[in-house]
Amino acid sequence: MKNFKPKAWMLPQPVLIIGTYDADGTPNAMNAAWSGQWDVNEIMISMGSHATTENLNRCPDFTVAFATVDSMVAADYVGIVSGKKEHNKVDKAGWEYRKADNVNAPVFGCFPMTMECRIKEKLYESETGYYIIAEIINIVCDEAYLAEDGKPDVEKMKLITFDPIHNGYVALGTRVGNAFHDGQALK
Secondary structure, eight states: OOOOOOOSOOSSEEOEEEEEEOTTSOEEEEEEOSEEEEETTEEEEEEOSSHHHHHHHHOOEEEEEEOBTTTHHHHHHHHHSOTTTOTTHHHHHTOOEEEOSSSSSEEETTOSEEEEEEEEEEEEEETTEEEEEEEEEEEEEOGGGBOTTSSBOHHHHTBEEEETTTTEEEEOOOOOOOTTTGGGGGO
C-alpha cells in the first residue's frame, strides 16, 4: 500500500451543472463536483466565489443537472470559463434552456435529469464562498431516459464523474448488482 497526503479524492464525484440567472436574467451555468445527498430531499454543495455564488446570494433558487458523455465538452467549458468574464457562456456552450417550472432558474435541455432546488441554509459563509444545503423542490427527467417502471434509468443517461486524481472525466458503467438484496446471500 502507498500512502498519500490528504486530498479531495472522494470517489466518485458527480459532475453537476448548476443553473442560475444573472442579475439581468441571463442564464448562467457552472460545473461543480464537491457535493452530495444531505438528506432524503436535500443536497449539499461546496461553493467557492463564483458568478453563480453571487446569483445565489440574490436568489436562492437554482437547478442541478447531471453531466453526461454527450455534454462533457460544454460541461467542462462552463467550469473553466467564469461567468464574471463571459456573460453569455451558456449560449457559447450551445445549450437551449427554459425557465424551471417550480424555481426561478434555468433548465438546460441537453441533460437527461435536472433537480430544481432552493437554498435552505448556508454554512461557513466567508469571502471565499460557503456550503449550501438545498431542498430538492422537483426533479425533471427527459422521458427518453425513463426505465420500464417509469422512473429515471441511470444506465441510459451515460453520466460522467470527475476524476480528481488525474483531472479527467470517467463514464459510469453498467449495473453490477442489486442494492439491499445481493448481500442477503451472506446472511
